[in-house]
Amino acid sequence: MDNILVLNAGSSSLKFAVFDLAVTDLRAGGIVQSLDSPEACFLMKTSAGGSRSCCLPGATIVEALEKIISEVSAESSLAAIGHRVVHGGEFFGGASRIDEASLGEIERCGRLAPLHNPRSVAVIREVLRQFPKTPQAAVFDTAFHQSLPPKAFHYAIPYDFYAKHRIRRYGFHGISHAYVGEQAARRLGLAFSDLNAITVHLGNGCSACAIRQGRSADTTMGLTPLEGLVMGNRSGDVDPAMHAFLAECENLSLRQVDEILNHKSGLLGLSGLSNDMRTLAAAEAAGNERARLAIDVFCHRLAKAVLSMGASLETIDALVFTGGIGENSPSVRERTLAQLGVLGVRCDPELNRSHGLGSQGRITTEDSAVPAFVIEANEELAIARETCRFLKPAPQIRLKSG
Numbered sequence: 094m095d096n097i098l099v100l101n102a103g104s105s106s107l108k109f110a111v112f113d114l115a116v117t118d119l120r121a122g123g124i125v126q127s128l129d130s131p132e133a134c135f136l137m138k139t140s141a142g143g144s145r146s147c148c149l150p151g152a153t154i155v156e157a158l159e160k161i162i163s164e165v166s167a168e169s170s171l172a173a174i175g176h177r178v179v180h181g182g183e184f185f186g187g188a189s190r191i192d193e194a195s196l197g198e199i200e201r202c203g204r205l206a207p208l209h210n211p212r213s214v215a216v217i218r219e220v221l222r223q224f225p226k227t228p229q230a231a232v233f234d235t236a237f238h239q240s241l242p243p244k245a246f247h248y249a250i251p252y253d254f255y256a257k258h259r260i261r262r263y264g265f266h267g268i269s270h271a272y273v274g275e276q277a278a279r280r281l282g283l284a285f286s287d288l289n290a291i292t293v294h295l296g297n298g299c300s301a302c303a304i305r306q307g308r309s310a311d312t313t314m315g316l317t318p319l320e321g322l323v324m325g326n327r328s329g330d331v332d333p334a335m336h337a338f339l340a341e342c343e344n345l346s347l348r349q350v351d352e353i354l355n356h357k358s359g360l361l362g363l364s365g366l367s368n369d370m371r372t373l374a375a376a377e378a379a380g381n382e383r384a385r386l387a388i389d390v391f392c393h394r395l396a397k398a399v400l401s402m403g404a405s406l407e408t409i410d411a412l413v414f415t416g417g418i419g420e421n422s423p424s425v426r427e428r429t430l431a432q433l434g435v436l437g438v439r440c441d442p443e444l445n446r447s448h449g450l451g452s453q454g455r456i457t458t459e460d461s462a463v464p465a466f467v468i469e470a471n472e473e474l475a476i477a478r479e480t481c482r483f484l485k486p487a488p489q490i491r492l493k494s495g
């Protein structure tokens with residue numbers, strides 16, 4: 094039985110999923126988490142209801158890969174392997190088959206994503222070594238946003254910095270924005286290339302995207318995934334002068350300020366409690382004012398960003414919520430929609446509450462000027478589909494005789 098293996102190398106984990114060749118059936122999935130630490134462990138679930146787990150203390154990403162391969166190739170052969178790669182720079186405007194040339198470009202983009210790309214490269218090289226004949230594809234978080242027009246991707250800083258260092262807005266979560274956009278188009282009976290929508294991916298990282306006729310026209314993340322919305326641990330937008338000011342006030346280096354904005358800010362920083370929306374919702378319900386403040390700031394900034402995405406659209410067919418918070422928090426959706434009255438969006442409280450854990454659908458009233466939907470993120474499925482394209486033989490060109 095042939096399968097497609099999807100690998101997603103994060104900064105401290107290696108996730109995987111196994112699909113059938115038609116990409117209709119998720120056969121297994123799992124994670125090796127807490128890599129490079131004594132707590133590293135392997136977890137796997139199969140579609141048949143089985144589960145396996147074991148400790149892998151101190152496992153490196155390559156050791157994690159070996160464990161995954163030994164588990165998933167024990168029962169089946171791998172027809173192709175797809176990798177999520179965070180940064181494709183300006184070079185990759187779509188998924189790419191992996192060869193030495195494309196791998197070299199992914200390595201060069203590592204300067205822009207030092208926590209992620211080098212780990213993907215390590216995984217890809219090891220897979221190439223073990224399966225030199227199996228097609229491999231790289232699917233990029235940045236690629237969908239390569240359609241951003243210059244007015245949306247340039248920072249207003251001296252142009253030379255773009256020319257010399259490629260400092261510009263790239264955007265991330267592109268695999269997720271494109272996938273939920275396609276799902277929304279299907280629900281509305283539209284071709285994706287006709288869809289105009291705003292999608293918001295709210296997980297640990299959060300971003301919004303303006304999709305204009307099936308292409309990304311603007312997004313909230315920028316040079317790095319720190320820009321834009323308030324996130325679990327990340328501040329999102331701050332006054333750029335804050336870096337120097339904070340460094341001076343607290344006698345910190347710029348690197349330390351960067352660390353605070355990336356890891357100790359966002360929901361965690363504001364609440365002083367947690368980066369997890371579930372914990373904050375429970376604390377707010379119990380009367381914790383800082384938890385309330387953190388959620389209020391999160392929703393306010395999200396609503397502001399949705400309106401700013403509207404500047405890149407002439408019309409809007411749908412607003413889409415996805416990601417762990419977007420899919421599972423009726424309260425965040427309701428509070429955000431309440432600030433979007435100017436768009437004519439009207440939340441249906443009952444429908445909204447009914448789309449809680451794992452259920453998808455419309456959450457606005459019939460007469461809402463714009464329908465809003467909850468759509469489940471499925472980046473692994475999107476990567477598997479893209480990977481399949483590299484399996485198909487090139488179309489035969491028939492020459493007309495005579």
Ligand code: ADP
Binds near residue numbers: 296298374416422
């Ligand atoms: P990642 O970006 O790591 O893939 P997820 O998409 O899994 O993250 O989203 C994680 C976020 O989703 C966390 O803030 C978590 O609290 C939130 N979340 C998950 N389930 C719920 C829920 N039932 N209610 C509110 N928030 C939830």
